Amino acid sequence: MTTATLEKPASSASPAPTLPAGVSAPRTTAARTKTLLVGLDLGTNKSCLLAGSPGGSDIAVSKVIPSFVGYVKDGIVDGIITGNARILYGEDALRQMLHVRLVAPIAAGVIADPDAARDLLTHIRSLADPAGNAEIRAVVGVPANAGAAARDDIRRCAHGLFDRILLIPEPFLAALGYRDDTRVGQSGYIDPVVNSLFVDIGGGTSDLCLVQGYFPTSEDQVSIAFAGDAIDQLMHDELNRTYPNNGLSRHTVREIKETHGYVGPSRKPLEVKVIMGGKGHTIELGDVIGRASNVLIDKIYPALTALIERASSDSVVALLQNIILTGGGSQIKGIDAVLQKRLSDDGYESPKVRLAGQDFKRYVALGALKAARAARENQWQVLLG
Amino acid sequence: MQSCDLPRALALAGADEADPVIAARLSVVFSAEEERVANAAVLAELIGPILAERLQFLASNPAPARSGVPAEAVNGAEPPPPHRPHPAAPGIADFIEEMLVQERATSRPAPARRAS
Numbered sequence: 420m421t422t423a424t425l426e427k428p429a430s431s432a433s434p435a436p437t438l439p440a441g442v443s444a445p446r447t448t449a450a451r452t453k454t455l456l457v458g459l460d461l462g463t464n465k466s467c468l469l470a471g472s473p474g475g476s477d478i479a480v481s482k483v484i485p486s487f488v489g490y491v492k493d494g495i496v497d498g499i500i501t502g503n504a505r506i507l508y509g510e511d512a513l514r515q516m517l518h519v520r521l522v523a524p525i526a527a528g529v530i531a532d533p534d535a536a537r538d539l540l541t542h543i544r545s546l547a548d549p550a551g552n553a554e555i556r557a558v559v560g561v562p563a564n565a566g567a568a569a570r571d572d573i574r575r576c577a578h579g580l581f582d583r584i585l586l587i588p589e590p591f592l593a594a595l596g597y598r599d600d601t602r603v604g605q606s607g608y609i610d611p612v613v614n615s616l617f618v619d620i621g622g623g624t625s626d627l628c629l630v631q632g633y634f635p636t637s638e639d640q641v642s643i644a645f646a647g648d649a650i651d652q653l654m655h656d657e658l659n660r661t662y663p664n665n666g667l668s669r670h671t672v673r674e675i676k677e678t679h680g681y682v683g684p685s686r687k688p689l690e691v692k693v694i695m696g697g698k699g700h701t702i703e704l705g706d707v708i709g710r711a712s713n714v715l716i717d718k719i720y721p722a723l724t725a726l727i728e729r730a731s732s733d734s735v736v737a738l739l740q741n742i743i744l745t746g747g748g749s750q751i752k753g754i755d756a757v758l759q760k761r762l763s764d765d766g767y768e769s770p771k772v773r774l775a776g777q778d779f780k781r782y783v784a785l786g787a788l789k790a791a792r793a794a795r796e797n798q799w800q801v802l803l804g
Numbered sequence: 805m806q807s808c809d810l811p812r813a814l815a816l817a818g819a820d821e822a823d824p825v826i827a828a829r830l831s832v833v834f835s836a837e838e839e840r841v842a843n844a845a846v847l848a849e850l851i852g853p854i855l856a857e858r859l860q861f862l863a864s865n866p867a868p869a870r871s872g873v874p875a876e877a878v879n880g881a882e883p884p885p886p887h888r889p890h891p892a893a894p895g896i897a898d899f900i901e902e903m904l905v906q907e908r909a910t911s912r913p914a915p916a917r918r919a920s
Contacts, residue, residue, distance in 0.1 A: 567911070585900065587900070587903065591899075595896065604856070604857075612895070612899075633899075633902060634899045634900075634902035634903045634906065636906065637906075637910075789896060790896055790899075790900060793895075793896035793897045793900070794896075794897060794900055795897050795901075798897070798900050798901065798904060
């Protein structure tokens with residue numbers, strides 16, 4: 420899949436994509452009635468879509484969608500599936516997982532199942548532009564240092580769905596999204612794009628990025644293939660060792676982690692009620708959760724210090740005051756305090772690690788939408804078949 | 805001023821601050837002043853960044869030679885400041901440009917080795 424920064428319309432020579440029922444096919448360029456800008460965070464577990472018009476600051480569409488596609492199994496009786504759809508997406512797919520073959524198109528932040536990824540992107544396009552008559556220009560987040568193959572996979576899946584595309588690393592987009600544009604230039608406001616270190620802990624990857632007023636090079640970014648899903652796996656494995664045949668699904672384990680997850684010293688006893696074999700049981704999971712979650716700190720910390728040491732001596736003290744955690748992993752209790760204490764204990768000068776806040780799900784997509792609004796005409800990439 | 809100069813001025817004018825009429829007039833004056841100061845603070849917050857940008861631009865772009873000076877400057881009026889969209893927007897496009905330059909540099913094939 421090649422791209423070109425040209426003014427050519429998308430090629431019509433490639434075979435038309437097969438669209439699910441109820442989804443309008445994008446019209447030809449000549450029939451486009453408007454342009455819609457899309458900021459898209461294609462996450463391993465959750466994707467976030469923001470869309471709006473060029474030249475404005477409105478957000479016309481804002482959706483967080485679980486990154487799952489469900490293909491309805493054969494033989495399901497009519498009326499069981501809403502609208503007798505053959506493919507379900509997001510929450511619908513999870514809700515009816517008993518009746519579908521559930522596929523996670525994204526793994527470790529990159530496309531693992533191209534067909535399912537294309538179906539998911541088709542669904543996302545229909546959410547942004549239900550009428551199907553807009554020219555869509557999308558900025559899509561990619562993991563830090565995503566390779567050429569991973570980028571090509573996204574472009575291939577997006578061909579025919581998005582008219583123009585730009586792929587930008589997610590932690591940098593998180594910095595853009597987190598930035599309060601109304602306060603840029605005000606005294607006392609530390610612009611995160613000028614001097615910060617962003618740590619985006621997602622489901623598949625934990626991405627770190629040094630942002631210091633220039634576009635980060637590959638040496639300024641680190642992507643670690645250990646994040647939320649890996650913690651779930653560790654917890655699941657230990658639960659199976661301690662409570663054999665417990666029957667707890669990965670989904671249930673994830674819910675336990677999202678409710679009780681913590682790092683730092685043991686918070687035993689941590690009693691959790693679970694259903695095993697149809698019966699309610701209260702089990703103590705303090706150490707199970709703590710051990711699994713603390714591995715994340717051990718993985719992130721060396722990358723964090725490596726990036727801090729890349730900063731110049733003139734900027735590093737201010738940088739240490741501006742370490743920001745975002746992504747789902749930022750919700751693990753105590754993660755900011757533990758990282759801050761570890762930096763302080765290791766002698767770093769007055770470090771301050773803070774959480775991006777409750778809007779963590781949207782920052783990458785918000786940064787992507789800002790980038791879409793700011794991109795110059797000749798920077799957009801056209802997908803060639 | 806309120807604690808020292810005002811009583812002195814009132815005494816010179818033969819006015820008594822305790823007089824209800826005087827007190828009411830003073831109250832009106834003070835209210836107007838408070839509003840004026842508040843408006844000035846808001847204006848300063850709004851134009852402060854714009855002024856800082858302009859000063860930075862002028863510092864890095866000294867006035868051109870006489871023949872190139874715009875008519876408005878020759879006539880004494882200042883030339884209009886350059887169009888600067890919101891600080892956030894142009895910076896992002898520049899970042900994107902840097903990213904694309906990096907991408908093109910990494911996708912360029914390595915030069916062929918010469919036979920030794």
